[in-house]
Amino acid sequence: MSAQKELDQHETSRPVAADERPIQVLDEDGNLLPNAAMPDLSPDELVSMYEDIKLARRFDQRAISIQRQGRIATYAPMTGQEGAQVATSYALDDHDWLFPTYREHAAKHVHGVPLASLLKPLRGLREGYAVPDGVNVMPEYIPIATQVPQAMGMAWGHKLQGKTDHAVLCHLGDGATSEGDFHEGLNFAGVFDVPAVFVCNNNQWAISVPRERQTASETIAQKAQAYGIESVRVDGLDPLAMYQVTNEALNKAKNPSGGECRPTLIEAVLYRYGAHTTADDPSVYRDGDEADEWKDKDPLDRLQKFLYKEGLLDEHIEAEMDERIESKISDAITEAERAESDPNQIFEYVYDEMPDRLREQRDELDALREKYGDDPFNGVLE
Structure with missing residues (x-):
């Protein structure tokens, strides 16, 4: 499936309605699209977001490398999805809760999980899965869609306690929409109007099963209609669009005045550039040229071009970023490898x-x- 086809039309011959096409803020060359509104991010926040996406990309490369050396266990790469992960976590308030999958390394880090803590469980440190003090991030989930009803349950609990200024953001993959947990979680969320946002990272593949074999629905977003909740499709390779849509959904989910909360299902249309995990070989089931078209819309390159055009980024600033990033990741690896665990x-x-x-x-x-x-x-x- 081509990148443009998935972004512009469905697998069927029926044209996509205007409100079904993925929302975009930046085009692939980093230009602000006509009629697109800039998100409420300051210049410093925009540069910080870029640095966090860049850090995530480099962390992914280093994590794959040390896994190949036998220094950590099986790792789930996130390249291609890190822009969406960082952007969604930028939209969270500190007191909001994040329910990740095993691939949301960048989302977890931006919401407060130290880099070393992302690696410690992969080195067999049992305590590494503990939720850090003061960080509202649940441990990652390996079974597909397990986190969906659990996220709904926490959000429902917030509502019952009158904490309607708190929201829960739950990540899931397109493969999770085939699980019963997805149906149960969204059904309850719709019935009880819980303060939750569900982000489906539609990366086109559930391990080796393509998106068109997951569901006959023309979009994943439209599944929300059956549960009576709102939905939106967004270009998951556009960090600014991801932030804007997530921020709006979180604002709808929260209602400090005590009124009704409005849950949302976000379908982030993006692509997993690499393997499902380091135990996977995508060349067995995927066309080798498939990723190239999606890489033309790369989130890191896209935001970089925008920031250069806006005069917020230059080579000197990037060089300083690169130095900080390398230092942070090297320190995290050292800390993780020094952690003692008893076999x-x-x-x-x-x-x-x-x-x-x-x-x-x-x-x-x-x-x-x-x-x-x-x-x-x-x-x-x-």
């Missing part, structure tokens, strides 16, 4: 009383650790 924890809390077969496996591991130590690479990766 014996994988045997604990599985059973009330450890069975003999598990005890034998633990003893075998202890013998291997005694023989080879805890660094099987003998420091060659330092």
